[in-house]
Structures are given as structure tokens and as C-alpha cells.
Amino acid sequence: xxxxxxxxxxxxxxxxxxxxxxxxxxxxxxxxxxxxxxxxxxxxxxxxxxxxxxxxxxxxxx
Numbered sequence: 001x002x003x004x005x006x007x008x009x010x011x012x013x014x015x016x017x018x019x020x021x022x023x024x025x026x027x028x029x030x031x032x033x034x035x036x037x038x039x040x041x042x043x044x045x046x047x048x049x050x051x052x053x054x055x056x057x058x059x060x061x062x
Contacts, residue, residue, distance in 0.1 A: 010062035017055040020048045 001015040026047035031040045 008062075010060065013059040013061075015057050015059070019053045019055075020051060023052040 001013065003011055003013045005011050026042050026049070028041045029043055031043040032038075033040060
């Protein structure tokens with residue numbers, strides 16, 4: 001994250017983020033869903049489903 005204050009008093013910020021850098025497959029774990037009444041091999045609430053993701057953003061305040 002880099003924040004820069006401009007001469008007119010406004011600020012400009014640049015930021016970035018990377019999720020799941022190693023892009024590893026989720027582990028196979030026994031999981032039973034009480035809500036669905038079925039078993040699954042992966043607990044989707046604990047492990048990343050999308051793989052590697054990048055985020056870049058700009059923020060300008062005046």
C-alpha cells in the first residue's frame with residue numbers, strides 16, 4: 001500500500017493483494033453437512049475454492 005498526499009490536500013492510494021499464492025489444491029477431508037444431510041470430501045467453508053486471485057485498487061480522496 002502506498003499513500004501519497006497531493007499539493008491540493010487530497011490523497012491518492014494504490015494497493016494490491018494476492019490470495020492463495022501457492023495455488024495448492026484443497027485437502028481431501030471427510031465432512032458431513034447437517035444442513036444438507038450429505039457428506040462431502042472438502043469443507044468449503046474452510047478452504048479456498050477459486051485458486052490464486054489478484055486484487056489491485058486505487059483510492060482517491062478529496
